[in-house]
Amino acid sequence: MAKRVGLEVSLACSEAVKLANVDVIAAYPITPQTHIVEHLSELVADGHLDAEFVPVESEHSAMSACVGSSAAGARTFTSSSAQGLALMHEILFIAPALRLPIVMAVANRSLSGPISIWNDHSDIMAERDIGWIQTFAENGQEVMDLTLHAFKVAEDHRVTLPMIVNLDGFILTHVIEPIEMPSQEEVDAYLPPFEPQQKLDIANPISMGLVGVPEVYTEARKAMLDALEKSYPVIKEHWDGFAQQFGRQYNPIETHHVDDADTVLVTMGSLGETAMTAVDEMRAAGRKVGQVRIRLWRPFPSGDFLDAISGAKTLVVMDRALSPGADSGPVATEIKSLIYATGGGPYVADFVAGLSGRDVTREDFKQMVDKAEAAAAAGDPMTFEMWGVKE
């Protein structure tokens, strides 16, 4: 039985990176990611982790250095947030195109402006289409576990793609939670040393990052897309393997009381735990409410999602970012387009809530459910609302 320790979630992330025995970490500090990289620099400085820690001068350089080190065949990690993630944008597209299995923890925070350091998903939603595999953690244990899983998946030769583990800023990064720490032996048994499929090697030179003329660009993008799609069974396989090794099972779509639910709450990230309590309370009050938590955001587990909501009449989606100019937030937009293909499906109400760290309580979730059910019953056009806007 692994030992349980009280640990700040950021540190749990760093400890996972240490257990994964990374070779290179390149990072630039930004709240609320700082503790993750500061702890890593301590682990390196104290000789607990035999890696290079490169405190570069910006996130653009951080991601560029990660691309370089991964291309040289090193197991590579970085972490960022909000403005920093946005500054990486250009290079974020390069990593999957070059099939470099970099792992990054994103401490989710709102993008400016106005300037805000607090939590929501506007940073990562702006990076939805970069081609990285993306998972969301709901608590500290998941941060630890998903980080280990990320290396396993990213480096699998059937995948070789970069991977992001999202964890909510402050709500997760800055709280202390009881966390089961696997031993080094257990992690080594799960995660073998990194064997790059290709690397820059003077003995065997290759070129990376070349021009894709119109005759091949489309095919190169298609190959990347196929790789992302094919990662899906591998992601699941390594979650199953994780369960065997560590006893905790993860799934692309996690469900809670969905079987006979008329109304299903759809959440992503740490507020899912609050929603779960709200669902339990509504159940206790005799209401047929369930919950779907999206753990795997990219590639989106469409089949699993549709199965999970197959009996629902109403979906209550909680978005934590805006998609200005679209008719709903990014998660609801995704879901609506999926449901459209089924030719029917439930009524979808979308609530953008918890922007910039604003609290979303159990009561809020209950009110969202009430509102959505009433709108569905009245046959209102699909609902979109920014929740709790002050007059």
Place this chain on the structure above:
Amino acid sequence: MSARQNRDPEPLHPHDELLRTDRIPHIWCSGCGIGIVFGALMSAIKKSDIPLDDIAVVSGIGCTGRMAGYIALDSFHTTHGRAIPFATGLKLARPQGNVIVASGDGDLLAIGGNHFIHAARRNIDLTVVCVNNFNYGMTGGQLAPSTPFGAKTTTTPQGSPDEPFNFCSLAAACGAVYVARWTALHIRRVTTAIGEAMNKKGFSFVEILAPCPTAFGRRNKMRRALDLLNFYYDRSVVKHGVHPDEASLDFNQRLVVGKFVDRERPTYLDSYHMVHQREIGDWPTIEHYSTMLAKEKTEA
């Protein structure tokens, strides 16, 4: 009767007219050097003959960057590293205005370093005030491009292996027309330097060695602000006009301060107008722009 009793019951701070008092209390730690520099900046602004409406203060993100939020002038709190390009846009769109950039060492010379060198090269008419506290204060004290070799930060817990920039030498090498460095205890000198920089046409740079007791001092056995203030001040040696390369920061011996550069060069707008308003001929058979400008001046 004590002087106190003659005072207004709610005494105004001498700088209140330049402060957004509704934003006070500020976020700065007690003993932080930013407040001193902010005070000097406001004094310099008041002492200058420039109408307040013509002055804008631009800063990036960081503890120092908060200045833009507290000053009751046109001000722009930009994103991390981008104060200089924002200010460049402002200056080019409103050339008659006096644009001051006030920001931290990390903001101006790590993430924003590229803008710094190019603005100096082009000689954009900006006054750049840099509070150098040798680390990223706002995010908890990480390695900056100013962190002295061997000093401890949260990302270099064993001491920094990096060679830091000499900001003044860098600014001068890139073409800055005014370059000065002082410590935060040289309050009057800092005020004078900022005033001179504001009156100077072209890229002017004032660096202030300032205490960050909370993030930097704490990890380097100088927890008290006064320890750091005195440390910088006591080791400082004034060397006006010394070549900026020699204006080194040797923390073990001496920290060279003073006014290192004060020279004339056409500003970006001067050269821009020259190219666009007259035939300059075909490159490379043209005179150097400074010669052309000098001629224009004598003719006028």
